[in-house]
Amino acid sequence: MKKFVKGESDSYIFHMSWTENKDNKVLFLRQLGEWYVIDKCIGKTTADIIGIGSSSENEALMLPCCATEPIFSCHYRDKPSKLPCTSSDTIDPHRRSFW
Structure with missing residues (x-):
């Protein structure tokens, strides 16, 4: 994950089975x-x-719904993040920061 967020891996995330909900x-x-x-x-x-x-429909949805750049926001300091989210709360008790 650290290589991915640093841009050192050309990977794609397509499924997050490890999350609790949508x-x-x-x-x-x-x-x-x-x-x-x-x-x-x-x-x-x-x-x-x-x-x-x-x-x-596909083309008509692209303009109003698809951003050209990723929409980033911090939520949990103990989960992987593109930028440091050190001031965010943890989601899992007693977990250390990803960064």
């Missing part, structure tokens, strides 16, 4: 600097975002 998956991906979905699109259907009957 909310934590989003927080962990944001903290890793691997989240590109704009908040207003989370939990919405295609119809909510672009309307019903779009002929090119």
Whole structure:
């Protein structure tokens, strides 16, 4: 994980089976600097975002929902992070900081 967050590994995260719930998956991906979905699109259907009957749904969703740069935020100091999150709380009791 340390090589990944330093940019020394060309890896992709696609599944986080070690998280307790979907909310934590989003927080962990944001903290890793691997989240590109704009908040207003989370939990919405295609119809909510672009309307019903779009002929090119994928392209129509990209503009309002996909960030060109990762959306980063700190949440837990004891989980991997792209940048140090040393002032954040821990999620697991008695765990040391990732950094």
